[in-house]
Amino acid sequence: MDRDLDPRLEPLARRMRDRGQPPERDLWPGIDEAIDRRERAGDHPARTGWWRFAAAVAAMLVLVLGARDLHVPRGDSTPGGTPSPVVAEAAATWALDGLDEEAAIESALAELNAAMAADPDNPHLSRLALMVHRSRGEMLRRSGETAQRTG
């Protein structure tokens, strides 16, 4: 708020904004009906804001681990079947940074579990979760082999 506004008006303007005004009739039935109408016409809420992030994390993980010869088909690493250039670049950076595989897998699984709780019918998430679990198994197997060799 700049100083041109009378100091007496500033708190009033804020209260005016926050208090608002009640409409003369309940608008909810019209809103509910409009939402139903749009959904029947094929519109669906974009509930993907954060599960996309979770999916990207999982996809990056699969790409990184896939690049390390974990027998994960690269073409299956994203919902669309082909890794996006952004994901591939991020995956490469991640690999170069030497990310802790175990921490990355646990983090990806946590993200995916939360995403699946919010969107249980999403087939892409289920598929990614399966791939991350597979990667986790491979990582554990490889850790065991390494321990045997060094032990």
Next chain:
Amino acid sequence: MDPQLGNHGAARPDHEDMDLVNRSNAGDRAAFESIYRRYVDRIYGTSLRLTADRVEAEGLTQDTFVRAWFSLAGYSGQGSLGGWLARVAVNLWRDRFRSDKRRDRLQGQLTAELAAGPALPVDPRDRGGVIPLLTALDLEWAVAQLPPGARTVFVLHDVEGFKHREIGEMLGLATGTVKAHLHRARRLLRGMLADEREETHGS
């Protein structure tokens, strides 16, 4: 400025809001109705100040909540949920405003208002006696008496917290012109306040 924050401080979402948002994002329509109940007064108030028409304000409020249902995943939890909804309402109003004749009409009014100078459009005493311009309700009334251009700029800047530049882009005005209208709107409101004080202390 983060439009979710406005000029009135960094409001933060409360836990109940975030719970309602998460449940709505999971498809819980009852949770979304609770969001509506919490914020309908704020959104209708914003809509009414922008449109100055009860029927249009109802339509804008309704469309705001319908749009919010389909795009609630875009609310990141940064800033208040009320601020985010108000931004949706203002964006919808701006889109309609851009596409119809009201923009031309308002721009004409803005030009005429600046040329007319600072005279009060309505004598506050015509309201029926002394106006105690000391509450938000009274300011609401006073703002409603402003000429359309001054009211729009005042509401967008001082109430909703948009920047001069953003308002200029919405209304198709230079930033300097927006500042001139804002200055005029504030002067008009101060005039009403001074009149009230004169009435109160002079009697």
